[in-house]
Amino acid sequence: MLSMKQVRFDHDRQPLFDNVSFDVAAGERAVLFGQNGSGKTTLFKLLIGELAPQSGSIDVLGTIGVVEQTVFDGEETALDYVMQGDLARYNLHLAVTSGDSARVLEAYDEALAVDAFALELEARQALKRLGLDGHDSSRLRELSGGEQTRVQLARLTMRHVDIVLLDEPTNHLDLDSIEWLTRWVDEFSGTVLAISHDRQFIDDVATVILELNEGTIVRYPGNYTAYKHQKAEERVRDERAHARYMARKSELLDMIAQYKGWHLKAKATASVRSPGAQKGAANLAVKMKARERKLEQLEGTRPERPKDAAHISVRFQADPLEAKTWIAVDDISFGYDDPLFERLSLTVNRGDRISIVGPNGSGKTTLLKLLIGELAPETGDIKRHPKLKIGYFSQTLARLPAEGTLLEALLAESDITETEARTLLAHFLFRRDEVYKPIREASMGEKCRIAFLILYFSDADLLALDEPTNYLDVATREQIEAALEVYRGGLILISHDRTFHRLTDRTIELGETVRVLESGDTKPVDVDATLQTLETLTSEPHIFFDEAGNGIPLAESEQNRRNK
Numbered sequence: 001m002l003s004m005k006q007v008r009f010d011h012d013r014q015p016l017f018d019n020v021s022f023d024v025a026a027g028e029r030a031v032l033f034g035q036n037g038s039g040k041t042t043l044f045k046l047l048i049g050e051l052a053p054q055s056g057s058i059d060v061l062g063t064i065g066v067v068e069q070t071v072f073d074g075e076e077t078a079l080d081y082v083m084q085g086d087l088a089r090y091n092l093h094l095a096v097t098s099g100d101s102a103r104v105l106e107a108y109d110e111a112l113a114v115d116a117f118a119l120e121l122e123a124r125q126a127l128k129r130l131g132l133d134g135h136d137s138s139r140l141r142e143l144s145g146g147e148q149t150r151v152q153l154a155r156l157t158m159r160h161v162d163i164v165l166l167d168e169p170t171n172h173l174d175l176d177s178i179e180w181l182t183r184w185v186d187e188f189s190g191t192v193l194a195i196s197h198d199r200q201f202i203d204d205v206a207t208v209i210l211e212l213n214e215g216t217i218v219r220y221p222g223n224y225t226a227y228k229h230q231k232a233e234e235r236v237r238d239e240r241a242h243a244r245y246m247a248r249k250s251e252l253l254d255m256i257a258q259y260k261g262w263h264l265k266a267k268a269t270a271s272v273r274s275p276g277a278q279k280g281a282a283n284l285a286v287k288m289k290a291r292e293r294k295l296e297q298l299e300g301t302r303p304e305r306p307k308d309a310a311h312i313s314v315r316f317q318a319d320p321l322e323a324k325t326w327i328a329v330d331d332i333s334f335g336y337d338d339p340l341f342e343r344l345s346l347t348v349n350r351g352d353r354i355s356i357v358g359p360n361g362s363g364k365t366t367l368l369k370l371l372i373g374e375l376a377p378e379t380g381d382i383k384r385h386p387k388l389k390i391g392y393f394s395q396t397l398a399r400l401p402a403e404g405t406l407l408e409a410l411l412a413e414s415d416i417t418e419t420e421a422r423t424l425l426a427h428f429l430f431r432r433d434e435v436y437k438p439i440r441e442a443s444m445g446e447k448c449r450i451a452f453l454i455l456y457f458s459d460a461d462l463l464a465l466d467e468p469t470n471y472l473d474v475a476t477r478e479q480i481e482a483a484l485e486v487y488r489g490g491l492i493l494i495s496h497d498r499t500f501h502r503l504t505d506r507t508i509e510l511g512e513t514v515r516v517l518e519s520g521d522t523k524p525v526d527v528d529a530t531l532q533t534l535e536t537l538t539s540e541p542h543i544f545f546d547e548a549g550n551g552i553p554l555a556e557s558e559q560n561r562r563n564k
Contacts, residue, residue, distance in 0.1 A: 001026045001163055001191040002047065007056030009042060016042060017215035020056070029185060029192045029205050033227070034212035036445040036473045040195045043212070044165055047193075062162025062190070067152040067169050072140035078151050079136040082123040085158030092116035119158075126154040131177060131359070146172030146360050153181065166194035170201050171470050173496060174360040197474045199224050200498040241303040252295045259288035320489045321461045323385050324350055327371055332380030340366055343380070344514055348462070353491040355501045358510030364494045365395065365466055367510065371492060372464050391460030395467035395494075397447050399454070400439060406450055407435040414457045428453050444471035452480065462490040469497045 002024040009016050016039045024030045032040050045051040048064055083090045093116045095107035111117060124136060130150040135143065143151065149172055156164065164185075170178050178201065185192055185205045196202055202209070202224040209220040209227040220227045266281035327348035334341050340363035348354065348371065356364045369375040370382060372390050392399070401409050410421045425435050428449045439447065448471050455463065463484070469477050477497065484491065484503050493504055501507075507517040 001028075001061050002193060003057075003059040004043075004046075005057045005059075007046065007053045007058060009039070009046065009051065009053050011039075011042070015215065017212070020212075020215065020217055022210050022217045022219065024191055024193055024208075024210075026191055027189075029207045030194070030210055031202050031206040031208070031224075032193060032195050032210050032212060033202075033474070035475060036443065036471075038212045039215070040212055041167060044167055044193075044195065047165065060163065063160070064163045064165060065156045065159065065161035066165045066167070067149065067156065068167050072143070072148055074140055076140050077136065078127060078132065078138050078140060078143065078154075079120070079123055081140055081151060082126055082155045082158060083119055085123075085155035086119060087159075089114055089116045089119045093119045123154070123158060126157045127151070129157075130154045130180065131174075144172065144360065146174065146177070149173060150177055153184070157184075162190045164188065164190065164192050166192065166196070168195055168197070170196060170198040170496060172360075175357060175496070175498065176359055178496065178498075197469070197472065197477065198497055199474060199477075235306050238303060238306040242305045245298065245303050248298060249295065252291055252298065256288055256291045256295065259284055259291060263288055320350060321385060321387055321389075322350070323387070326350060326352075326385050326388050326462060326490065328383045329371070330381045330383070332370065332377035332382060334363075334366065334370060334375070334377050341370075341377075341514065345380075346508070346516055348490065348492070351488075351490055352506060353504040354493065355504040355507045356492065356494045356510065357501075357507060362510035364510060367508070368464055368466055368492060368494060372462075388462060389458065389460045391455045391458035391463045393451055393455060393463070393465045393468050395470065397444075397451055400447055400451060402440065403438070405436045405438055406430055406442065406446070409439060409450055410453060413454045424453060424456070445473065445476075448472055449476070460489060462492065463487065464492045466494045467496065468493075469495055469500060 003022075005021050007020045008018045009020075020043070032043065034040055042051065044066070046053055046058060047060060048066055083093065089111075092107050092111040092114065095103050096111045096116065098104065127133060127135060130153055132147060132150055132154065135147065135151075138147075140148065140151065149169060153169070166185075169181060173181065178198075182201065182204045185194075192205070194205070204223070206223040208222070209224070211218045211220060211227075220230050222230070263281055263284035266284055325347055329344060329346045331343050331345050332341060333339060333343060356367055358364055366375065370377060372392055373382075373384060374392070376382075401412065404412075407418070407421055407425065410425065411418065414421070416424075422435055425431075430437075430446075430449070437446070439450075442450070448468070452468070468480065472480070477500070481500060481503065491503060493500065495501065505518070509515045509517060
C-alpha cells in the first residue's frame with residue numbers, strides 16, 4: 001500500500017536522510033518510530049506529496065486520510081469541517097440547501113441517490129462520538145489542541161480512505177478519546193501508518209515498528225514491547241559479534257607480529273650458500289602475508305560496535321520536607337462559567353505520588369494550579385506548609401522566557417557558571433553552538449528539555465508536572481520516567497501518557513464527581529530501566545565543555561580550578 005525506495009531528501013542543503021526504503025503492506029498498523037528531529041514528519045509530507053524527494057521513488061496505492069499536528073486559525077466551524085470529509089456529498093448538500101431553486105433542482109436527483117440529505121446528521125453524530133457534542137458551531141480556531149485532533153478524526157470517519165496517516169494522534173487527547181481512537185484503528189479495514197511516542201498506544205495498535213535512525217529505516221515486527229525485546233537481543237548479538245571480531249583481530253595481529261619477527265631473524269641468518277634457510281625465510285614471509293590478507297578480509301566485514309543512543313542524563317535531587325502534611329485542601333469551590341469543584345477536600349502528604357486524571361475540560365490543570373498556589377479558590381481554604389518548595393512544569397511552558405538563548409534561560413534560573421551550565425546542557429543533548437539557539441526558534445521538544453533542566457535547580461520537595469511528555473520522544477520519556485522513579489520527593493502528575501502513571505500510587509479522578517483512589521493495581525516498576533539510568537548517571541565521566549565546545553574531563557577541570 002505504501003512504498004519508499006532509495007529516497008533521499010535534503011534539508012538546508014544537508015541530507016536529512018539518504019537511501020530510505022520501506023514498505024507497509026495492506027492492513028498493517030505500522031508505527032514510524034524515532035527520536036525528535038530524525039525526520040518522521042518529513043517522511044509523512046513526502047508520502048502525501050507536500051514535499052518532493054531529491055531522488056528515489058514513492059508509491060501510494062489508494063486514497064490517504066491524514067490527521068496532523070496542526071493549529072487551525074480559520075473561521076470555519078467544526079461541523080462544516082467534518083462534513084467536508086465527504087467532499088462530493090458536501091457540495092451536493094450545499095446545492096440542495098442553498099435556497100436557489102435552479103441549483104436545488106439541478107442537484108436534487110444526485111443528492112438523493114448518494115443521501116446527501118443525511119450528511120449533516122452523520123457529521124453531528126461523528127462529532128458526538130468523539131466527545132464534541134455541542135461544538136458543532138464552534139470555530140476551529142476556538143478549539144483546544146485535543147479538540148482539533150478529535151475534529152480531524154471525526155472528519156476521517158466521513159469518507160472512505162484506504163490509508164490513514166496519524167501524526168502524534170494521542171497528544172492532547174484524554175484517556176476516553178485515546179481508548180476510542182485505539183478501537184477505531186483496530187477496527188479500521190485499511191492500512192495505518194502512525195507517528196507516535198505513546199508507548200501504550202503503540203503496544204495496543206502496532207503490528208510493525210519502522211525505526212528511523214540516522215537516515216535509515218529498520219523494520220521490527222510486533223508492537224512496542226516486542227520491539228524492545230528485539231532491540232535488546234540485537235544489541236547482545238552485535239556486542240558478541242564485535243567481541244569475536246576484536247578477539248580474532250588481536251589474534252591475527254599477534255600472529256603477524258610473530259611471523260614478522262621470525263622472518264626478519266631467519267632472513268638475517270640465512271646465507272646465499274644455505275638454500276634451506278632462505279626457503280624457510282621465504283615460507284615465513286608467505287605465512288605472514290597470508291595472515292595480513294586474512295586481516296584485510298576481517299576488516300572488510302568488520303561489525304559496527306553497538307552505539308548507545310543519545311539520551312539525557314538527569315537525576316532530580318531532594319531531601320524532602322519532614323512535615324507530614326504538605327498541602328491541606330478544605331471545602332473549596334472553584335469554577336469559571338460553570339463550577340468545576342464544589343466543597344472539595346483532600347490532603348497531600350509527605351512523599352505522596354498523585355495522578356490527576358479526567359476528561360478534557362474537567363479541570364485537571366485548574367486543580368493542579370489550585371494545589372500549588374497559582375490560583376486561589378473562590379470559597380474554602382488551601383494551606384501549604386510554609387517551607388514546602390514546589391517545582392512546576394506547565395504544559396504551556398509559560399515559565400520559560402520568551403527571548404534570549406537556551407544558555408541564558410538556564411543561567412537566569414541558577415547561580416552556576418557558564419562552563420557548568422554548558423555541561424548540564426550537554427547532558428540534556430544541547431551541545432556546542434546549540435546552546436546559543438534563541439528560545440523562540442527552539443522546538444517544543446527542546447523547550448521541554450530546558451524546562452526539565454530548570455526543574456533540576458528547583459530543589460523541590462514536590463514536583464507538579466502538567467503534561468510533561470507531549471513533545472518528548474520515547475527515549476527521553478523513559479529517562480525522565482526512570483529519574484522520577486528514584487526521586488525522593490512528592491509528585492503530582494497530569495499526563496495523557498498512560499505508562500507514566502505507574503509512577504504514582506494515588507489518583508484524583510475528575511468528572512461529574514471527584515474521587516480520590518488508592519492505586520492497588522499499579523504496574524511493577526521497570527527495575528532494569530531504573531538501574532540502567534542510575535548506572536549511567538553514576539558511571540559516566542562528567543565532562544565540562546569550554547566556550548568552544550571542547551570537552552574537558554571533570555578531574556582536569558577541577559585541577560585547573562584549584563591551580564587558579
